[in-house]
Amino acid sequence: MSQKQDHLASQQFIFGDFVLQADGVLLHRNLQVDIPPKELAVLTALLQASGALISKNELLEKVWLDGDVAQESLCRCIYALRRILCENKTNRYIETVYGKGYRFCRHVAFVSAPPQQARRYTLAILPFRSDAPLEAEVLHTELVQHLSGYAPSHLSVLPASLTRDCQDMDKIMSMVDRLAPDYYLAGQIHRHDESCRLNLELVRTEGHRVLLHDNVQLPPDLPAAALRAHLGRLVVQCVPALQGTPGEVAEFRSMEAAIAYLNGRNDLQQYTPASLKRALALFCQQVSASSREIQPYCCLAECYLSMAQLGLFDQEQAIERAWQLVSKAVELKADHPQALSLLARISSLRGQSVIAETLFRQARLLAPDSIDIYYHYAWHLFLCGKLEEAQHELDCCLGRDPSRIAASILKVWISYCQHDLEEAIALGMRQLNQHGQDHPVLQSNLGLLLAVKGDLAAAAELARRVRDSGNEVGMLAAHNLYIRSRVEGPSAIPAIRSYLRGIDSRHVRTSLLPLVLEIDGVEAAQLYWQTLEKEDYVWLRVWRFDPRLQPLFSGRNMAV
CATH class of the missing domain: 3.40.50.10070 (TolB, N-terminal domain)
Incomplete structure (x- = not known):
């Protein structure tokens, strides 16, 4: 066994409601679960792989050391392991890559002492x-x-x-x-x-x-x-x-820190205004408590970017704070793929596409099949105007993790930006069915698309549900007002003007462009765009492909 495997074999792995202790005891909600030796060995191998694909032959060699065995034995072992982990269609732990092997598909943290120097x-x-x-x-x-x-x-x-x-x-x-x-x-x-x-x-x-x-x-x-x-x-x-390059599995020195990380990661994954605020608080606490663990820095940076995207935080401050956090993570470990990909994504937002490409190239070398990197690279391609390529990266991301709501939302938005409104609406409806009818961001995005299409009754109903849930904030509030303008026509203008006067525009500056265009016309919206452009407002690039804003550029010499 390698030094790395020796080190990993002594860890406590935490995933979902389970803890696999160093002595091979599996706990589910603090109760011991019976797990036979072969199933335990397969689970340990999958966890040690840090989310990477393990071929069937490699698993057979690692687990069945006593000679030749048919692949049917491994299939039966995986089936039994799925039952032990209480898998169902919406709660998956092990992904089957047909014809190739298996990989663990949930966020994992482990508690450990510092590892020995890895062999070259x-x-x-x-x-x-x-x-x-x-x-x-x-x-x-x-x-x-x-x-x-x-x-x-x-x-x-x-x-x-x-x-x-x-x-x-x-x-x-x-x-x-x-x-x-x-x-x-x-x-x-x-x-x-x-x-x-x-x-x-x-x-x-x-x-x-x-x-x-x-x-x-x-x-x-x-x-x-x-x-x-x-x-x-x-x-x-x-x-x-x-194998097992950093990024998919996070290492901590205490059980409390590992559990706090997984809770924060779960909140970040939910991608609602309330869950992002909870994740922000958790990761702020972790960064304050420990200056040596890399993952909390990366996840806190991701929180700031996500909240800025939803108009829940000062967008310029969010970029700066995310940059500082990721720079600290890279300082701690220069070859951490998630940190490098976040640094690349922020560079792309700032218009530094050549730097972004260089950083993404290194991140993808370190973790070629990382869910996070697929998502960050899709953002980069979207900002560069390569919408079809961005969709491909999102397909890879969602193929690995269909529950990645942020990636699903970006996929819907890019479909809309590709002027495929029907596909965007169909995809938005599928997402709402998959992730829950009460998800406010999914409701808001779908309501906006339905309003653009002219299905005003359905759009108004979704806007009402967002408002009643208490999530009419940031970009979701701007979406609701746009829906109201399409439903009520000129009678909605006083409410929109009141909103524009009272809003802290640092959170939603670019999100206001469609409202300005709707109530004040093309010239006012063009003037607003040019103002943001002169200020080199980085989030402007996120909105340049919105079909609602195309009248701003028709027949005009304006940069897009």
């Missing part, structure tokens, strides 16, 4: 065999450069100058004997007409055991970056140094 691993990338030597040489150089980005995660890649001549068995074995890499990656490129197939093998040097064999069909127009990213994900799945 070495990877040799051999030149791929190909009928086009120049193509193989270019791919070899690019792969070495790309996978060298994993250096902060304790993986060293041998330089291309030391491996590019390893074209035959004698040279390969000579290199292995002299440099002793822990792993080597080999492959062959097959071309047929317009198509291209890449055969890959990742091999553990000790015993020359094949860890992964993969066939990749390459379309003619596949970007080189996409191929490199695919190979990077394969390496991450197989090399221990890269």
